[in-house]
Amino acid sequence: MKTESNDDGRSRRWDAHRAARRRELVKTAIGAIDELGPQASMEDIASAAGTSKSVFYRYFEDKAGLQEAVADRVLRRVRRELVAAVEDGEHALDALRRMLGAYLQLIERSPNTYAFVTQDFSSDEIRGFFKTVTELMSQSLADVLGEAEKTSPSEREAVLAYWPHASVGLIRSAAETWLYSPPAARPSLAEMRDLITGWLAYGLAPSASLPTSPSSHR
Known part of the structure; x- marks a missing residue:
């Protein structure tokens, strides 16, 4: 029995x-x-x-179910790498640069898988991933603004409300344009990482104004 x-x-x-x-x-x-x-x-x-x-x-x-399962596996790994990048950074801009380096490294390493999991932005998994990126960047930016003497409370509040969301769009667009450009005509991964970091931190100011530290080069 x-x-x-x-x-x-x-x-x-x-x-x-x-x-x-x-x-x-x-x-x-x-x-x-x-x-x-x-x-x-x-x-x-x-x-x-x-x-x-x-x-x-x-x-x-169906294929949508497979896409969701692949996205879950890939994006969990990316989240871990981004969190580790933030934790390893010596200062806010270093954390931001490390995070961008991890993201660019992922899409360069597996461009087809990246395209497969991000081609449908309506997916909960994909939206959740970019939400995580936004949250991590918000904290990095808050640290940067906290160190800026000329940032008023109202300016800081406005920037934190809008900048991270706009920045995720900039990062994704710039990274994907870089990824699908002919390799011989595009900047190296490290150069692209530093360019995007400079755009986010200083707008169109020269990237030479970025602080450097030995630990920022992975």
Whole structure:
């Protein structure tokens, strides 16, 4: 006679097996997307992963479900890298520069996967990711403004209310333009990181005005 505890144990093992299998499929899907491009079909992804399209549909229902699962995996890693960048920075601008470096490094390393997970901005995962970026940048900017003697309380409040949201748009647009430009005609990753940091901190002032520290070069 089956006992309830035995049934619960089997159920937990099956759930663990399904979760592990799902993680494995997401990992192989990322590899396939990196190779095939962001417009790859479910059939193409499944074939590159060495399995059938029906298996992917069983675990993800449709391509949108796979996109959400890939986005969750990729963006959790990015969040960790951005948080670490902020924590490792010696001062606010250093933290901002490190955060931008981590972001640029990610999209340069896996451009097809980045395009795959960000092509639908209506996704909760994607919106949540850029919300996290905005929050991290808000704290960095608050630190910068706190150190600026000429910043009045009203100016500080206005900047913190609007600047981080506008900056995320600037970062994403500049980074993606850089990513999809011919490699020979674009700045290096470090140069692009410093350019964006300068634009955010000083507008169109020369980037030479940026403070430097040995730890800012990753």
